[in-house]
Amino acid sequence: MRNSIRRQGPLSLWRIIPLLLAAVLLAACGRPEPPQLSQGTLLPSAKPVTDFQLTDHHGQPFSLENLKDNWTFTFFGYTHCPDVCPTSMTMLGQVQRKLEQQEGLDKLPQVVFVSVDPERDTTELLSQFVPYFHPDFIGASGDEQNTLKLTRQLGILYGKAEGSAADNYLVDHSAAIILLDPDGAFRAIFGVPHDPELIANDFLAIKNYYEATQ
C-alpha cells in the first residue's frame, strides 16, 4: 500500500506538468488578437462615454442609457446638407441591409444621426429626414451644450462655415462614423471614404472580438 503511494507521487507530477503546460499554451492561444480592420480603426481600449441628454426624432429622450445593450453607429450631420450627409446616410443604410442578411447576427446595430445644426433641425424635420434612409434609423438633436457634451467625447468637430449668413448657412462637420459598443463606450472610428461592405465586415470582426474578450 505504502509502495503504491510512493509510486503514484512522482507519476502524478509527471502527468500534471504536461497538463499545466497545455493549459498555459491554451490560455495563450485562446487570448484573441484585435482584428485587422479594412476600413475602421479600433481604439486600443474602449473609451467610456459620460451621459448626455438629446431628443430623438419621436420626441423621446435619448441619452447614454439608449446606447447600452446595443451596438451603435453614429454619424454627425445636418438636414440642410445635400451632398455629404445623404451620401453617408445612404451608405449606412447599405451597411444595415448587408447586416440584415448576415446569418447568426442576433441583433442589428442601431444607427443614430446626431444633428450638428440643432437651430434648424427640429424633431419634425429629423422625423422625415432620418427614416428615409432606413426605417429603423434614429435621429437625435439637443441643445448646444449637450451636443458638445457628446461630440467632444467622440472627437467630432463641427461649426458654421465662414461667411455664412445668420439664416442661411452651411455647417462644417467631421465626416467620420463612430462605433459604440454595448457598454456605451467609444470603440472604433471609420474615416472617409466609406465602403458599406468593408464597414459591415469590420463591424462583425469588432463584435466577435468584443464578445471573445468579455
Added chain:
Amino acid sequence: MKRTLLALIVSAWSLLATADSELQVENAWVREAPPSAHMMAAYMTLKNPGSSDTVLTQVDSPAFDHVMLHKSEVVDGVARMTHQDDIRIPAQGSVELKPGSFHLMMPTPEKRLVEGDRVDFILTFSNGETIRLQADVRKKP
C-alpha cells in the same frame, strides 16, 4: 453702321465659339432627397475634347429657384462645402460632378422630386455657349 459691324463681329464670334465647342455632358442625375430636405444636389460629368479650357459659370433650371455651384471636400477629417464661382473643364479633359466633390446645389422645390422624374438644366459657359440637358432623379449613395 458701327452697330451693324459690332453685331456682325459678335455673331461671327458666337458662331466660332459654337463651332469650336464639343463639350459633352454625360450621366446627369439629381439625388432624390428625403421629404424634409431643404437642399438637393445634382451631378454629371463634363467632358471637354476641345483644345482650350472651358469654364462653367452658371446653371439654371425651371424646376428650382436657383442653382449654385458647390464643392464638398474632407480636410483633416472635416467635411466642408464651399461655393464655387465657376468650374473649369480643362482642354481635352473632364470634370466629374459627383458625391463628395463638385456638385450643383439647389433649394428643394415645393413639389417633391422623386426617382423617375426628369429635371431640365441650362448650363452657361464663359464663352456664352449654353447646353440644355435633362437629368434623371435617382436614389443613389
